[in-house]
Amino acid sequence: MACICFPEDAPAPRNGERYNFAAGPAMLPPTVLAQIQDELPDWQGSGLSLLEQPFTGAPFKGLMHEAEQDLRELLTIPPNYRVLFMHGGATCQFGLLPLNLLAPGQSADYLDSGYWAAKAIAEARRHAPLNIIASGAGDDFRSIAPLEQWRLDPRAGYCHITSNETANGLQLQHFPELSVPLVADMSSDFLTRPLPVERFGLIYASAQKNLGIAGLCLLIVHDDLLEAPRPGLPSPFSYALQAEQQSRLCTPPTFALYCAALMLCWIDQQGGLAVVADANRHKSQLLYQHIDxxxxxxxxxxxxxxxxxxxxxxxxxxxxxxxFLREAAAAGLLNLQGHAAIGGVRVSLYNAMPLAGVERLLAFMRDFERQHG
Ligand SMILES: Cc1ncc(COP(=O)(O)O)c(C=O)c1O
Structure with a gap:
């Protein structure tokens, strides 16, 4: 019989602690993991595990309501936006965006900023005509095309951007005010900095980087974009129908939602988005300065x-x-390999990564350079 256990060849860290730099599913804050473990057999004194809670019962509805309110507070989401908790990850949304937001034959604008934008484009193209407003392919995705170079189509149903290119290490620093709805895949930098939500028509993010675990995709959608579903679109994938049913048109991913609720509280306890943004900037600047x-x-x-x-x-x-990767792993610095399509090293610094992890990595990088420089 196969059993789930740690692989025997996982390197033993030389001094106890391990830091997980994976791009996602990513590390969770130890206090959140401890709370999950503690509450798992008996959630809030109900005598039932969270895993056994009916999603239509008042306790679970209460959890969803609180998670939404916490998110609204953290991001200052205006009242004319709906929050949706949907199954699947951002990849599902790549196809669902055109099916929900475009009339048949209508086109959408896409910024080609790297690996994940290309994935979004390839999938959306199966459902609608697209206009690529600018591409970083010319300089091998070492930069993001600036707004002045975007060839926007004023008749587009929406304009899609990828706020953070997880595989390429690129991030959009400013979000423009456009005449068409701005739609953003924020899977890898959602809740890592404050956002001008009112500039967006729709924001979506897989949860497994900054908002808990895989299986959940969070959407923030302007009311004006909640159109009746296209014929043929299954109801659970319709933004309008899910909004009507408070994301309970079918059983939502309850455990992932619970983890998201804990993560939202955790971010609030850290001091909110401005505080985590400062911490993230500091962690990354230490690394970039050292590399340069x-x-x-x-x-x-x-x-x-x-x-x-x-x-x-x-x-x-x-x-x-x-x-480098082997010795880093032996030192407890895990999952530093770059994306398979890009190679090199990738250090994912989501909110849960403490400064101590970055300092350990820097010490390791210095040692490695001393030995091999
Ligand atoms: C920016 C971005 N978009 C989309 C995805 C795909 O997410 P999922 O695998 O949850 O569909 C990822 C995954 O890493 C990502 O980083």
């Missing part, structure tokens, strides 16, 4: 477009990469 001053490491991205959340870099001698 180094002879061994090299960051290709244009400084103004570098991500505060996914720091991507290369070793000037790529033959050293396997050793």
């Amino acid at each position: 001053a180094s002879d061994l490491y090299h960051c290709r991205q244009r400084p103004a477009d570098r991500s505060a959340i996914n720091v991507c870099f290369h070793l000037r001698d790529p033959r050293l990469l396997p050793e």
Whole structure:
């Protein structure tokens, strides 16, 4: 019989603590993990595990309501926006966006900013004509095309951006006010900084990076975009029908929603989005400064477009990469390999990554450079 356990070859960290730099599913704050463990057999004295709670019962409806209110407070979401908790990840939304937001034959604008934008484009193209407003492909996605270069179509149903390119290490720093609804995939930087929600028609994010675990996609949608579903669109995938039913048109991903509720409280306890944004900027700046001053490491991205959340870099001698990753793992610094399509090193610094993790990584990078520089 197969059993689920840690692989035997997982390296033992040399001094106890491990830091998980995975891009997602990503590390959870230890206090949140402890609360999940503590509450699992008996949720809030109900005598039932959260895993056994009916989603139509008052306790679970209460949890959903509180999670929504906490999110509204953290992001100052205006009242004319709806919050949806949907199944599946952002990849499902790549196809659901055109099906929900466009009339048949209507086109949408897309910014081609990197790996995840390309995925969103490829999927949306199966359902609607698209106009690529600008692409970073020309400089191998070392920068994001600035707003002045976007060739916007005023008749587009929406304009899609990827706020943080998880695999390329690029992040949009400003969000424009457009004449068409701005739609953003924020999967990897959702809740890592304050946002001008009113500039967006729709924001969506998979939960497994900053909002708990996989299985849940969170959407913030302007009321004006809640159109009757296109014929053929299954009801659970219709934004309008899910909004009408408070995201309970079918059984929502209850455990992922519970984890999201805990994460929202945790972010609030840290002091809110301005505080976590400062911390994220500080963590990433320490790394970028070290990389830029180094002879061994090299960051290709244009400084103004570098991500505060996914720091991507290369070793000037790529033959050293396997050793770098192996020794890092042995030192308890886990999941630092770059995205399979890009290579190199990727350091994911979501809200839950403490400064101590970055300091340990920097000490390791210094040691490694001393040995190999
Ligand atoms: C920016 C971005 N968009 C979309 C996705 C896909 O998310 P999912 O696998 O949950 O569909 C990811 C996953 O890493 C991502 O980083």
